[in-house]
Amino acid sequence: MIQVMGILNVTPDSFSDGGHFSGRDQALRQALQMVADGASYIDVGGESTRPGATPVSEQEELDRVLPVLEWIAQESPVALSVDTSKAAVMREAIKLGVTMINDVRALREPGALAAVAEHQQLQLCLMHMAGEPGTMQQQPQYQQVVTEVQQFLAERIQACVQAGIARQRIFVDPGFGFGKSLGHNYQLLQQLEKLQQLGVPLLIGVSRKSMLGSVVNRPVNERLAASLAAATIAALKGAQIIRVHDVRETVDAMRIVNATMAATMTGEND
Ligand code: 7PJ
Secondary structure, three states, rough: OOEEEEEEEEOOOOOOOOOOOOOOHHHHHHHHHHOOOOOOOOEEEEEOOOOOOOOOOOHHHHHHHHHHHHHHHHHOOOOOOOOOOOOOHHOOOOOOOOOOOEOOOOOOOOOHHHOOOOOOOOOOEOOOOOOOOOOOOOOOOOOHHHHHHHHHHHOOOOHHHHHOHHHHHEEEEOOOOOOOHHHHHHHHHHHHHHHHOOOEEEEEEEEEEEEHHHHHOOOHOHHHHHHHHHOOOOOHOEEEEEEEOHHHHHHHHHHHHHHHOOOOOOOOOO
């Protein structure tokens, strides 16, 4: 069964305190709606990793993410994921009971590998990113993007296994939009099934991304149809978890994928 992960961004502009609802109520409403809509995970992130984004301090990220994780954990048994690269954020989030560490830097920051290795039940997503968000889209270059991304992920799986993390806990993600040209992103989507050779499940994030906007020529809030098409393609090519903003619509699309894949043939193959 393909699962859907709902995105909850906790950056200063994501929850305004000026309206009728406090930051807590807004965050919770959004999270609980995604749960009601069928999300299997809620992914809480406090570092903007968009192209051109500037780094956020450890304290700032802790202050953004921890209260939100705690509020959701109090109200819902949904599996929580934290989108972070910082060991200190991972450690505090683990204390609050998160199920998954989702790291766009694939546990390459100091202490991150050890923080995850210490907890035997924790799931983890290793994502490929070339460079850093501030500069990654300036001149993305590969000889063969699919092979290089696969190689990188294989090395990171190996590093995890050597640190004592069981393979069964690991998901990998090619990192759409993270240091990739439009052509690179579509080569990766077209060849996504090759990443199954890594022997671990795939998690992918294409929701509302500019690789979609560039093709359909629409602003970020008008990319739902494009996002569903990309999610469906990824699911057919073996993705197990789809990370999205629009949970309800994506869950419906994945139900159609599941029904198609589960259809049993009667007679025709005899
Ligand atoms: C991804 C992510 C992604 C994983 C972001 C955005 C940018 N984590 N965090 N995969 N993207 N695993 O959502 O547009 O593609 S932040």
